[in-house]
Amino acid sequence: MDLDTLFSFEWGVMSPEFIILGTATLLSIIDLFMKRESSRKPLAWLAGAGVLASLVAIFMQLDQDVTSILYDTYRLDSFSKAFKILLLLGTLLVLVLASNYKKEDVEENRGEFYYLLLAALLGAMVMASSADLITLFVGLELLSLSSYIMAGLERKNKRSNESAFKYVVSGGIATAITLFGMSYIFGLTGETNLFRIAENMGNVELLKHSFLIVFAFIITFAGLTFKIAAAPLHMWAPDVYEGAPVPVTAFLSVVSKTAGFVILLRVIIITFIAAPGIGSEPLLLQVQPYVMILAAATMIIGNVTALRQRNIKRMFAYSSIAQAGYILVPFVSNSSLLFELIWFYLLAYLFMNIGAFTVIQLLTSQEGSNDIGVFRGLFKRSPWLAVPMTFFVLSLAGIPVTAGFIGKFGIFMGALGLEPAHYWLAAVMMATTLVSYVYYFNIIAIMFFRDGDSEGKRVSVPGSMAAVLAFCAASVLILGIMPDLALDFFYGNFDVNEFFMQIETEVHTHDH
Amino acid sequence: MNTYLLSILIFSPLLGVLVLLFTPSHDEKSIKWIGILGTLLPLGTALVTLSAFQMSGEGLQLAEKFQWVSYEVFQSKGDVSYPIFYEVGVNGLSMVLILLTSVVSVLAAIASFSIKKDWKSYFILFFLLEIGMLGVFAAQNLFLFFIFFEITLIPMFFLIGRWGYLEKEKAAYSFLIYNGVGSAILLIAFVTMFMKTGTMNFEQLAYTFSLPQSELNQLNITKNFKMGMLIALLVAFAVKLPVAPLHSWMVRVHVQAPPPIVMIHSGILLKIGAYGLIVFGAGLFPDQFKSLAFVIGLFGVINLLYGAFLAITQRDVKRVLAYSSVSHMGIVLIGLASVNEAGMTGAVFQVVSHGLISALLFFLVGVLYERAGSSNLKDFGGVAKKMPIFAGVMLAGGLASLGLPGMSGFISEFMAFLGLFEKMPVLAAIGTLGLILTAVYVLRAVLAITFGAEKELPNARDLSSTERIPAFILLAAILFIGIYPAWLSDMLRPTLDVILLGLGG
Structure with missing residues (x-):
């Protein structure tokens, strides 16, 4: 590739990514030159400004048509824009959490968290735009490696170290599984570009190897579900969530999970859409039972195990496993609502989960404990913390007038809409939702019904944290009452069909 | 005025909530008075509604309808949109139950003089509960019905669990779980009907289900499907009514909840079960209901x-x-x-x-x-x-x-x-x-x-x-x-x- 070709690409496509990359680089340099004892808080604001600028850049790209650069490995389509907005918004809120994170045994003046976070975000954004197994994998690894370090950021905390180590080991295994699956895909089709893989999958020759295709699907799918913490690769989540600093936990449970769904959608839906299964059925229909069992198992394991948790971070780890199970349901039903359902649910999930983690961070750092008892009598002590937390929990439980309900309702529509309707999957989802009432409402009961000994001890809430709380609580309510605000935005700006649109790009530009 | 009369009625308790938010929480007397006045407002509006209601009029009156949520579904047969509307209206039956609700609410608010603590949050929840009850009877589609139905659950959970007697938390939980089972079944049935027929409106549903079987076959609605739906609805509302052997939660609530809340619960909330049986059971699936x-x-x-x-x-x-x-x-x-x-x-x-x-x-x-x-x-x-x-x-x-x-x-x-x-x-x-x-x-x-x-x-x-x-x-x-x-x-x-x-x- 010569310089001409390099310049011929429309690099503007990547402007949001460049902004993040630039900010991260800038931060790391500034961090080097800062005095050891000076506060690193300004870095957080700078990082926040970078994320905001990147968000603005995406909004400026909204009416741009599908474009792809770098020989069709990197795409700007509705799908990538829609999900990048989620990734950036989530990171922005996590940054506020991080800038307020204090713990006695942590050196406060450490700046690497901020640029690691941005690097992880960059990885996630690359995943959202990739149309090639190799770029996808690079993005995935960038996200994973940065996350591993972030989980172990509290160097003197044993739990944090344990969490990072467990995350590295299990993450490595998952990566290996993913790669193994991808190697089959490549072996079968001889391509790494997702769209050309899809073309070759339809090849009649491949019918002979349909067994291998199913195998490739199962392995790749299993490997990719690691990031979203779905069964059976969910066991890392509770340990990592428990040990990692709260902002990192929030990042893992929201942004990293969103990225996980992004890559799952990209790889699975594009690659296998035309793939033949064993016999006459198409593959995606044939593997439905497999995905269904995975989704059901994730919902059951997450919700049932959450019942027994006393540690609030572990409880939210299992809760986020369960939530991943709900979002897997659209993969089974595979209706045309797939994208907006997942997008809307992840948007709602972003607000409710980050909101909840904001409260958790405030409480656990004040009380110095992760026990669920930190919520005791919260309504008496700090009603302005207890009420938003109630909204978040109700939304997680899927109670009407919150965004979580609309999200669940949509998933339900998807599951019951197509013939054959997936009654039993819907039933599992409903039954496990009921189970989740028990632990979600337990938090509410502790906040409202039990006035503990810590009565009168108010929780001090810094201004920026209060802003995050207010923003998340308002969003949860507004999206619950007027979901069309988000849905209209989605339908107005994003065209789902672009996802499948292959662009015959200027592959030939370098020939001259 | 009459165009939005019903919505004003349903959400009129919100005014009480707003006023309460700006009332100091230790001012017991004002809060209790606001509590009573706040319930008088819906009663007054209900009486206005009654005067606008034509006794002998058939069908729905004072109806309102707005587009609310829209999913666009791309299907092989072309784009199908599944709009969900905000639609309310009253007929004789719901008018009577709305009156009952607003009367009993005022009286329960008066009876709430015996409440001993946290009056402010008590009355805020009380008002939210009233919104839910009024809405349930005025709702004219499944989605809205379900939302108001659930809105009654959450304040009840708090009201039982915080202001009840000795075993209040247990009662609150058993209320939540039993009713949760009911509403879970309800939601599955509602969404299934919605996806089959493309509408959530009561009247349109009743019309669709009354079509001759030959036309229903095109929608993939069989006799068995109708029967299944009816049984699901019956079970869901049987929890609410309650029908033995699903009644244990209700006895617990009646024993443990504070008296004004029990007045509301047995006076109105149980009636949602009966209302549901009439409107959804007998109203949507008459043939199956008869059998x-x-x-x-x-x-x-x-x-x-x-x-x-x-x-x-x-x-x-x-x-x-x-x-x-x-x-x-x-x-x-x-x-x-x-x-x-x-x-x-x-x-x-x-x-x-x-x-x-x-x-x-x-x-x-x-x-x-x-x-x-x-x-x-x-x-x-x-x-x-x-x-x-x-x-x-x-x-x-x-x-x-x-x-x-x-x-x-x-x-x-x-x-x-x-x-x-x-x-x-x-x-x-x-x-x-x-x-x-x-x-x-x-x-x-x-x-x-x-x-x-x-x-x-x-x-x-x-x-x-x-x-x-x-x-x-x-x-x-x-x-x-x-x-x-x-x-x-x-x-x-x-x-x-x-x-x-x-x-x-």
Whole structure:
């Protein structure tokens, strides 16, 4: 590739990514030159400004048509824009959490968290735009490696170290599984570009190897579900969530999970859409039972195990496993609502989960404990913390007038809409939702019904944290009452069909 | 004005919430007054609505409709959008229940003078609960119905769990879980119907399901599907009503929740179950409903007898009343099962009448508990001497409950049994045993408290003037319906006619 070709690409496509990359680089340099004892808080604001600028850049790209650069490995389509907005918004809120994170045994003046976070975000954004197994994998690894370090950021905390180590080991295994699956895909089709893989999958020759295709699907799918913490690769989540600093936990449970769904959608839906299964059925229909069992198992394991948790971070780890199970349901039903359902649910999930983690961070750092008892009598002590937390929990439980309900309702529509309707999957989802009432409402009961000994001890809430709380609580309510605000935005700006649109790009530009 | 009248009515309690948010939380007196005024506002609006409501008018009145949520579905047959509307409206049946709701809410707010702590959050939740109840009866599509239905659950959970008696948390949880099961089944059924028919509107659904089978086949709606949906709805509302053996949560709530909340719960919330059975069961799937009539009637008789038997054996007057509610809800089922005009009218009358009677009796028990700190029958005796007015109202309420002619309870029981005797005489004959048992447990409980050897009662004050308001208003309403039932039946007739037309008789 010569310089001409390099310049011929429309690099503007990547402007949001460049902004993040630039900010991260800038931060790391500034961090080097800062005095050891000076506060690193300004870095957080700078990082926040970078994320905001990147968000603005995406909004400026909204009416741009599908474009792809770098020989069709990197795409700007509705799908990538829609999900990048989620990734950036989530990171922005996590940054506020991080800038307020204090713990006695942590050196406060450490700046690497901020640029690691941005690097992880960059990885996630690359995943959202990739149309090639190799770029996808690079993005995935960038996200994973940065996350591993972030989980172990509290160097003197044993739990944090344990969490990072467990995350590295299990993450490595998952990566290996993913790669193994991808190697089959490549072996079968001889391509790494997702769209050309899809073309070759339809090849009649491949019918002979349909067994291998199913195998490739199962392995790749299993490997990719690691990031979203779905069964059976969910066991890392509770340990990592428990040990990692709260902002990192929030990042893992929201942004990293969103990225996980992004890559799952990209790889699975594009690659296998035309793939033949064993016999006459198409593959995606044939593997439905497999995905269904995975989704059901994730919902059951997450919700049932959450019942027994006393540690609030572990409880939210299992809760986020369960939530991943709900979002897997659209993969089974595979209706045309797939994208907006997942997008809307992840948007709602972003607000409710980050909101909840904001409260958790405030409480656990004040009380110095992760026990669920930190919520005791919260309504008496700090009603302005207890009420938003109630909204978040109700939304997680899927109670009407919150965004979580609309999200669940949509998933339900998807599951019951197509013939054959997936009654039993819907039933599992409903039954496990009921189970989740028990632990979600337990938090509410502790906040409202039990006035503990810590009565009168108010929780001090810094201004920026209060802003995050207010923003998340308002969003949860507004999206619950007027979901069309988000849905209209989605339908107005994003065209789902672009996802499948292959662009015959200027592959030939370098020939001259 | 009339265009938005119903929405104003439904959300009028929000004004109370807003005012309360800016009231200091230690100012007990103002908060309680705001609580009462806040419920008077919906009552006033409900009366305005009643005056705008045409008694003999058929179909839906004061309807409102806005597009609300829209999913666009791309399917092979072309783009299909699944719009969800905000649609409310009233017919005779829902008008009656909205009136009942707003009246009982005011009286419960007055009874809330006995609440001892956290008045501010208590009344905020109370108002939210009222929004939910008003909305449930005004909603004209499944989505909206479900949302309001769930809105009632959450405030109830808090109200029971924070302001209740000793085992309040357990009661709150069992309320939540049982009702959660009910609404889970409901949601599955609702979404399934929505996806099959593309509409959530009650009238359109009823129309679609009444199409001849040949046209239904195109929508993939079989007879079995209809039956399945009906059974799902019956089970969901059976939890709410409640139908034995799904009643344990309701007894717990009636024993543990604070008295004003029990007034609302047994007065109105249980009626949502009956309303659902009528509107969704008989209204949407009349043919299937008819074929299940015997089963429904059987459950009705079982409820009636089982509730009555257990009520006789209870020592705690709250439990007597709780089982009496189970028993009386059996009469609603009996009325519905008869699938004829008399029976249906009886069922609706029973809904209204029991709403008033149980609100009255639970209010009185709350007063008693406040005085004596107990609701055990053996702690009371000869109350009539020191509290004559109280004893008088209680006796009157008891007589209404056992169906004394001239009171609302008589009309409903008479009509319900009249209907059932026409269709299933044997079942009805067995059911009448329940009426005798009712007399036994009501008189046993009421007489044990009011008459007999006088027992020491520390705070034996008669009804205070604030306490007399709910007591007398409820009693007056019970008598009014008992003496002049035509007022109610005129209002209900057009709605019931539509349902009966669907039932083909």
